[in-house]
Amino acid sequence: MGQSGALTADRLRPLVESHGQRKKKWKTNLVAYAFLSPWIIGFILFSGVPILASFVLSLTHWDMISPPRFVGLENYQLLFSQDSGFWKSLYVTLEFTVLSVVVTVIWALIMALLLNKRVKGIGIFQFFYFVPAVLPSVAMAFVFQLIFNQQIGVFNYILSWFGVKNGPNWLMDQSLVIPTIVFISIYTYTTGQMMLIFNASLKEVPKELYEAAEIDGASAWQKFRHVTFPSISPVLLFNLVMATVGTLNGSFSLIYPLTGGGPGDATNVLSLAIFTSAFQNFQMGYASALSTILFILVALISYLQFALSKRWVSYES
Amino acid sequence: MKNGVWKKTSLVLGAASAASLVAGLAIPAMNAAAKKKDAQVTINFAMWGPVNPKYNFITAFEHKYPNIHVNLTEIPETNYSQKLNTMVMTNTAPDVMLVWEADIRRFAQNGYIDKLDSYIKNDKSLQPSNFLPAFRQLDQLNGGTYGLPWCYATHLLFYNVDMFKKAGVKFPNANWTWQDYENAAKKLTIVKNGQTVQWGSAPIGFPGVWYSLIGSAGDQIVNSKGQLVIGNGAIRAMEWQNKLTNQLKVEPQPAAKNSAVDLFAAGKAAMILNGSWMISQYNSIKNFKWDIAPLPHDKVKYDDLHTAFFTIYSKSAHKDAAWKFIQFCMSPEGQKLIEEGTNNPSAELSLSKYNWYKNAGPNGPTNWNAFTEAGKYARLGYVLLPPGLTTYLTNEFNASLLGQISPQQVVKQGLAQAKQMNG
Numbered sequence: 001m002g003q004s005g006a007l008t009a010d011r012l013r014p015l016v017e018s019h020g021q022r023k024k025k026w027k028t029n030l031v032a033y034a035f036l037s038p039w040i041i042g043f044i045l046f047s048g049v050p051i052l053a054s055f056v057l058s059l060t061h062w063d064m065i066s067p068p069r070f071v072g073l074e075n076y077q078l079l080f081s082q083d084s085g086f087w088k089s090l091y092v093t094l095e096f097t098v099l100s101v102v103v104t105v106i107w108a109l110i111m112a113l114l115l116n117k118r119v120k121g122i123g124i125f126q127f128f129y130f131v132p133a134v135l136p137s138v139a140m141a142f143v144f145q146l147i148f149n150q151q152i153g154v155f156n157y158i159l160s161w162f163g164v165k166n167g168p169n170w171l172m173d174q175s176l177v178i179p180t181i182v183f184i185s186i187y188t189y190t191t192g193q194m195m196l197i198f199n200a201s202l203k204e205v206p207k208e209l210y211e212a213a214e215i216d217g218a219s220a221w222q223k224f225r226h227v228t229f230p231s232i233s234p235v236l237l238f239n240l241v242m243a244t245v246g247t248l249n250g251s252f253s254l255i256y257p258l259t260g261g262g263p264g265d266a267t268n269v270l271s272l273a274i275f276t277s278a279f280q281n282f283q284m285g286y287a288s289a290l291s292t293i294l295f296i297l298v299a300l301i302s303y304l305q306f307a308l309s310k311r312w313v314s315y316e317s
Numbered sequence: 318m319k320n321g322v323w324k325k326t327s328l329v330l331g332a333a334s335a336a337s338l339v340a341g342l343a344i345p346a347m348n349a350a351a352k353k354k355d356a357q358v359t360i361n362f363a364m365w366g367p368v369n370p371k372y373n374f375i376t377a378f379e380h381k382y383p384n385i386h387v388n389l390t391e392i393p394e395t396n397y398s399q400k401l402n403t404m405v406m407t408n409t410a411p412d413v414m415l416v417w418e419a420d421i422r423r424f425a426q427n428g429y430i431d432k433l434d435s436y437i438k439n440d441k442s443l444q445p446s447n448f449l450p451a452f453r454q455l456d457q458l459n460g461g462t463y464g465l466p467w468c469y470a471t472h473l474l475f476y477n478v479d480m481f482k483k484a485g486v487k488f489p490n491a492n493w494t495w496q497d498y499e500n501a502a503k504k505l506t507i508v509k510n511g512q513t514v515q516w517g518s519a520p521i522g523f524p525g526v527w528y529s530l531i532g533s534a535g536d537q538i539v540n541s542k543g544q545l546v547i548g549n550g551a552i553r554a555m556e557w558q559n560k561l562t563n564q565l566k567v568e569p570q571p572a573a574k575n576s577a578v579d580l581f582a583a584g585k586a587a588m589i590l591n592g593s594w595m596i597s598q599y600n601s602i603k604n605f606k607w608d609i610a611p612l613p614h615d616k617v618k619y620d621d622l623h624t625a626f627f628t629i630y631s632k633s634a635h636k637d638a639a640w641k642f643i644q645f646c647m648s649p650e651g652q653k654l655i656e657e658g659t660n661n662p663s664a665e666l667s668l669s670k671y672n673w674y675k676n677a678g679p680n681g682p683t684n685w686n687a688f689t690e691a692g693k694y695a696r697l698g699y700v701l702l703p704p705g706l707t708t709y710l711t712n713e714f715n716a717s718l719l720g721q722i723s724p725q726q727v728v729k730q731g732l733a734q735a736k737q738m739n740g
Contacts, residue, residue, distance in 0.1 A: 064402045065427045083733045149578045151569050151585065165512050171573035174721050260574030260708065264716030279399035280705030281738050282423075 058288035075289035112198030133192020141257035361411030372658030464626025478606035489610035522591030528699035532619035600678025
């Protein structure tokens with residue numbers, strides 16, 4: 001009481017002011033959230049709720065047309081059992097993701113570097129590099145099925161010029177099918193989009209840095225290693241994360257029309273296994289359990305990518 | 318000033334009188350239109366792919382029943398079953414659906430489609446006894462008639478007549494065995510400079526053919542509970558295909574799923590085992606004569622029936638109109654159009670004499686008896702299994718031909734997969 005009695009009007013003023021500031025800050029935040037609300041509501045309704053619903057469904061047995069039946073962790077037990085195809089699917093998914101991300105990111109970066117060369121008609125090159133990326137993946141799969149057909153495919157026909165009489169069965173050979181699909185994935189929209197992003201970020205690298213490096217007698221590799229790479233590293237991280245998430249979740253649209261998961265289960269990636277379980281076998285509970293695992297996998301890998309990025313991504317201008 | 322007021326007042330009054338006159342005349346006209354609209358019924362109908370415009374049974378129905386409009390929902394074949402299941406689940410299913418074999422039982426058991434017994438009781442031609450035996454068995458299994466087969470298809474042997482003549486090989490017939498097929502394929506394969514320029518046999522054209530071969534080798538394939546039953550027959554079928562592909566080298570390795578390449582149509586292979594619906598596609602072949610025969614057999618003659626059933630959605634608001642549409646499609650008038658448009662025969666025995674499906678192209682086929690022959694023993698087999706399981710197994714069958722897995726292992730894994738699906 002004595003202490004509060006000692007409070008004077010002067011000593012109270014800063015508190016009153018800070019309260020006013022807080023109120024103002026709160027109002028500013030509220031306005032910002034109001035502007036963000038369409039996206040937040042959309043996210044909650046179309047992403048948050050389905051994610052939660054999928055987790056709940058993973059604890060049920062549901063064939064889409066009869067009411068769901070609660071089965072606890074049965075779907076997960078089934079999934080982790082030795083007889084299930086889950087382990088093979090997981091292995092194929094990780095193998096395809098690592099190969100595909102590495103190859104497509106490097107390819108997109110090389111293409112972007114080429115597009116940054118000062119040559120005549122660069123716009124034409126840019127057009128031709130990007131055109132395959134805007135083809136629908138189903139149409140592209142159809143074209144590549146023809147190109148890689150063992151009997152009448154163009155690829156084996158070209159090989160025959162070099163003395164390869166009976167070319168390989170590219171899309172049906174267990175050891176070749178993943179590298180073949182990885183090769184095809186460099187023509188997808190994701191790779192084309194990465195190329196454009198790299199292209200834009202390369203244009204932002206300060207030219208003075210290159211000039212300084214040249215004066216110091218740096219080689220082309222040294223310029224790339226010590227100037228280009230640090231400058232575009234945040235964009236590289238962005239592309240790596242996007243390519244990883246895109247490959248883990250979206251490889252279905254390329255693989256399903258191309259191989260349908262075959263030969264055997266050589267290309268049965270998790271996203272394809274989810275589709276088959278849900279919409280061909282009507283095992284929605286099992287498919288939801290697979291989706292939950294894929295969600296955790298994507299979250300873990302993305303977290304790792306961000307955590308490791310502290311070692312190599314440079315945010316200094 | 319006064320004049321101006323009068324002018325305005327008379328204008329307003331004039332406009333008001335004109336409006337009431339228009340309204341007075343319009344209201345009875347609108348009532349008449351509303352009544353007419355009430356009599357007009359629109360029913361929704363779902364099927365995969367487009368209707369052949371030359372043989373459009375929907376337009377013919379609308380012509381006959383001008384008060385019923387059929388709104389067609391075309392769903393891509395690859396997502397057909399998935400989409401129907403989703404529509405049924407969300408209470409948005411169309412009034413009439415063509416339902417595939419694997420779905421009809423589930424829909425019936427869960428009350429999503431109506432039993433048609435009360436509708437067909439007064440119509441002799443729609444009694445189960447007038448349909449192919451396999452459909453009668455399905456009715457018994459389902460505990461009543463829940464759908465009427467729109468037509469039927471089987472698997473057939475397609476062969477290049479010109480290649481057979483050139484090689485001096487006898488044409489395939491209904492009694493051909495696997496051995497006959499193998500012998501012919503050997504004679505029809507041409508190798509030049511170490512490269513095969515003509516194959517005796519193309520890889521299996523449609524995945525379902527695998528199951529017909531397995532059935533012919535003695536396996537039951539599906540039991541009365543709708544479960545997968547494969548064993549030695551499957552092993553035998555894989556071994557035979559392996560012999561053609563890898564030992565005799567008269568058939569190339571299988572191509573990727575849904576391959577865009579058809580070596581038979583391209584004139585690179587003398588024979589192919591494929592779905593009968595390919596007749597309508599092969600009709601455009603211009604370079605060679607071709608014909609059809611029943612599938613070659615091993616231990617028993619076996620073929621698979623394919624169809625879809627006209628069904629009425631149990632929550633339809635227009636069941637009478639829906640039934641009228643089905644009745645028309647199953648009538649001789651409707652069946653004629655369906656047969657001509659699909660090259661598939663009617664499943665109604667009383668209509669088999671008309672042979673409307675014999676709608677050949679310029680180069681084939683001529684041996685239409687292949688259909689009726691296959692229809693005698695064809696059954697609803699693997700089509701009753703979940704499509705995901707049969708797709709999985711087909712991938713494994715192909716993997717066995719590529720030496721990636723043994724036939725015994727395929728059977729073991731297939732049964733394990735089926736067990737997992739059955740819970």
